[in-house]
Amino acid sequence: MTDVKKVVLAYSGGLDTSVILKWLQDEYQCEVVTFTADLGQGEEVEPARAKAKAMGVKEIYIDDLREEFVRDFVYPMFRANTVYEGEYLLGTSIARPLIAKRLIEIANETGADAISHGATGKGNDQVRFELGAYALKPGVKVIAPWREWDLLSREKLMDYAETHGIPIERHGKKKSPYSMDANLLHISYEGGVLEDTWTEHEEDMWKWTVCPQKAPDVPTYIELTYRKGDIVAIDGVEMSPATVLTELNRIGGANGIGRLDIVENRYVGMKSRGCYETPGGTIMLKAHRAIESITLDREVAHLKDVLMATDASVIYTGYWWSPERLMLQQMIDASQVNVNGVVRLKLYKGNVIVTGRKSDDSLFDSNIATFEEDGGAYNQADAGGFIKLNALRMRIAAIKGRKLF
Secondary structure (H helix, E strand, C coil), X not given: CCCCCEEEEECCCCHHHHHHHHHHHHHHCCEEEEEEEXXXXXHHHHHHHHHHXXXXXXXXXXXXXXXXXXXXXXXXXXXXXXXXXXXXXXXXXXXHXXXXXXXXXXXHHHCCCEEECCCCCCCCHHHHHHHXXXXXXXXXXXXXXXXXXXXXXXXXXXXXXHHCCCCCCCCCCXXXXXXEEECCCCEEEECHHHHCCCCCCCHHHCCCCCCHHHCCCCCEEEEEEEECCEEEEECCEECXXXXXXXXXXXXXXXXXXXXXXXXXXXXXXXXXXXXXXXXXXXXXXXXXXXXXXXHCXXXXXXXXXXXXXXXXXXXXXXXXXXXXXXXXXXXHHXXXXXXXXXXXXXXXXXXXXXXXXXXXXXXXXXXXXXXXXXXXXXXXXXXXXXXXXXXHXXXXXHHCCCCCC
16 A cells, blocks of 8 residues: 555454454555563463464564553552543553554664554544654654554454454354453453443453452451552562552452443543453552642642643543653652652452551641640641631622622
């Protein structure tokens, strides 16, 4: 179709990208380099190597990016307590800038003319991948098959795969599998019965978490140690970032924590329903707010909450490599210097309950906060002037005849 000689494909080995691999070979008559990122999805990685090799791919990249993913992407995002539309922990969004970065690095290493991905035009991932790619290599050519081909349904993709001998699992004879994305932070599920917003999700869909009703009847207690806003130890045992998240996923999943069923507003303009499992992230969010509650200045904490909404939007819409996101991150990181200490949590049947927090950098002063005799640490009479000064503008308005209702 063009003079493209070599393209780097973000390849999972699943339905979409397996079809794309064959389609690129046939339509562009080019060499395809596959790149599969091990972001914690486990069993999906090695089968991708075998599938790519069987389809004639000579240059196969399978990179273990788990530590980089958590250290340089997940942790910085969680320092901001970032949540999109009040619930979504951005498990898909936060992986895309790392994949875009690696695609460009591999293109530079192999002399590829272009990169390609399996994101559809209905989702946000086309935007995320390509914004990142253009930021890192302005002149790169991007091949987005969903903007070019006519395989615009799951069933058409399945039929193409069967015609070309690409092995893909089906749930039943006529039913397509869920469209899934997995990494160390989450698993997402779309399609199938989820396309009806009234239909309850299927229990056997969930992979990481037990049903909350069937979770243990005895709560699990854990202690998380923070250093500059990041978890560095669980129950006193120091761990790497990826090991921390892996362990929190295990513990959280066993206690039925981290399930979410939402309809979100996509950047491309539509509403979409998705289900998400984020056990470790759900624990991290609760614990981080707990340690910040005793270590952050009030106005810094409130400013962070204001910045969080912008940070969430910037990450969700794909602007990780933008100057505004980098500026936000510098402000957020500056706030974390004193976010050190330990948080104790009780995990029980889908719930994350904070039961304690302590820090050498705590701003909590029990002598002042006590309801008992404080020995003069706080002068109750000071409140009078404070209240009158803050009420002055409203008193003036009332004296001038302004009506409130």
